[in-house]
Amino acid sequence: MAFGIGEEEYRSAENDELIKLAQSAGPDAAEAEAELVRRYLPLVRSLSRPLYLWGWESEDFLQEGTLGLIKAIRSYDNGRSPYFGVYARACILHELEKALAANTRKKDIPGGELTSLDEADETLEDVTLPDVDEVVIYKDEVERLTGRIVKALSKLERRVLEAYLEGISFDEMTVKLGVTKKTVNNAMYRIRVKSEQIREAEN
16 A cells, blocks of 8 residues: 555554554554554553552543554564554553553652653563463552552542543543543542552552
8 A cells, every 4th residue: 555645644554554654664644543542542542540549640641541552563473463453452451551660659740750761662571472471460559559549439530530540531421420520530630549548548
């Protein structure tokens, strides 16, 4: 497939075509990678949202998850993993698990420990196929903490947390839950405070 610079051509291309372009040294590599990131960013958001419960800000966990996605794009080999979506999910979870493991050793997340997307090329040299056990650890830890937090939440807070983890925006929550945006914001703040109290009690 011959690509020009037209945005429409990238939007209509198959994943396999974009991956080949992204992994090439050609002039279309950056555009192809950007299109793949755009397609899979909702997955990054969905998988990384639970890190809010560890006190992360949205930009931090999106950065870590996006780094995992970029690593997936640049290291994908369809001879080892036939479905890019499955491989990308594993790479994103792998990156989030590493970030979570670093966080659980400290009360706060030092900004210097977050990997900048500008440094992605340097870290790609160490890319290996994500370990299934690491992905399970992340999911288990999220489920464990979420389960403990839910017990400490009010009915409204539980509904807000469930909607948040489902990927629903604050504006959409106001409609779904029939409350104001301020009420949603206040509930999210209380959820974070209770989460911090539970995590501190465990340390």
